[in-house]
Ligand code: C5P
Ligand code: C5P
């Protein structure tokens with residue numbers, strides 16, 4: 001415990017120093033260039049820093065990127081900022097940054113495993129440097145939040161965005177799908193700031209916005225046999241329980257059900273799970289729900305998990321600016337547009353999943369991994385989402401990591417997205433390390449978290465890259481088998 005406390009103290013000192021540095025540049029009226037990651041966590045981090053800089057009257061610009069490469073670095077250089085702040089990325093690219101951004105002050109607020117050494121011009125804030133687990137205890141938005149709070153205590157109201165970021169990165173790994181570690185402290189801040197209510201409730205996706213029978217049918221985690229994926233059966237199930245799906249001409253969402261109706265629904269679902277042999281799923285029916293009480297009811301911003309999917313969709317469908325502006329407080333038309341982007345994102349996911357199922361060789365099972373061959377059909381910005389979805393379904397029985405890839409636009413590069421389960425990471429598998437090592441063999445770039453990682457490699461090398469990764473995972477599995 002003492003070690004943990006001292007790690008948090010050291011991390012907090014580092015956060016305070018980063019805040020001091022940023023405010024010095026802002027006060028000197030230096031131009032600040034913010035670069036953030038394209039996913040939900042990155043957009044939330046950009047929104048937090050953007051809002052904090054705006055309150056400081058700083059001059060700044062925000063750019064959203066999927067990764068850092070030489071071209072992006074030269075863009076930064078040509079902008080001649082006084083300070084560059086990278087959020088939710090940077091630690092994986094210390095070498096490129098150090099090599100090309102000489103005489104250039106950089107602050108990194110990240111939670112990815114650091115690769116390489118930071119040069120003296122790079123001020124890196126990263127939980128891993130203090131042995132705090134950046135894959136589940138704090139996200140990129142969380143690191144940005146602590147810095148924003150150190151800049152001004154009134155920025156506590158940005159804590160909700162950090163919660164959205166952490167949920168987007170699937171950090172709800174504590175009991176009953178709750179956030180813990182430093183994320184737990186952010187949850188406390190949000191409750192104190194009056195913008196968050198934490199509840200234990202049925203874990204249906206779309207509790208604020210979707211008609212209850214649709215929410216039930218769309219829920220796959222936990223899997224509800226005879227209901228998941230079957231809207232008409234879900235409707236009949238609710239009818240059998242005398243829970244009306246509509247009142248007047250208004251659909252009812254889960255939030256509209258009375259406590260008594262929820263209890264009835266929960267106990268009927270438990271019976272259904274037990275009778276179909278899924279007793280193990282009963283406990284996952286109820287989980288931790290994060291309600292952003294400052295947001296309007298019945299909007300997709302009210303449930304922090306729905307908010308995170310909305311943000312993800314804007315980033316992945318080239319509308320990152322819209323996501324950031326929602327994080328910075330834009331509503332009205334921006335929210336309407338984002339709703340359309342979300343619908344399009346869902347359609348793309350469905351289209352890609354059916355395409356993958358059409359031909360047997362598009363999802364391949366190798367000795368130690370599954371490979372998803374997205375080729376040039378799947379959008380490389382959505383390959384990560386598909387990899388996450390498929391890893392929960394494919395590896396349910398044999399727990400092989402999933403390695404998905406897709407070609408990057410017209411370039412001769414493929415984007416690789418790797419995912420594994422908590423069971424394998426708890427035994428020591430680190431996909432971030434695997435991606436980094438394997439990509440280096442082909443002059444690519446790889447890294448990330450133990451559970452979710454990625455890489456960019458030359459297209460011509462993808463077959464050899466996959467073979468190498470399969471071999472590396474196999475070696476690791478054999479070592480584990482010997483050790484156990
Ligand atoms: O770059 P960043 O850390 O923000 O992204 C982590 C990515 O890994 C997210 O896209 C998140 O959804 C994914 N992830 C996952 N499964 C986990 C943890 C994270 O798919 N268990
Ligand atoms: O892009 P994807 O969602 O698959 O990335 C999974 C995780 O790996 C993210 O946290 C991402 O930032 C990280 N990553 C990385 N270095 C790369 C590619 C991905 O750190 N070259």
Ligand code: ZN
Nearest residue numbers: 041088140169
């Ligand atoms: Zn992140």
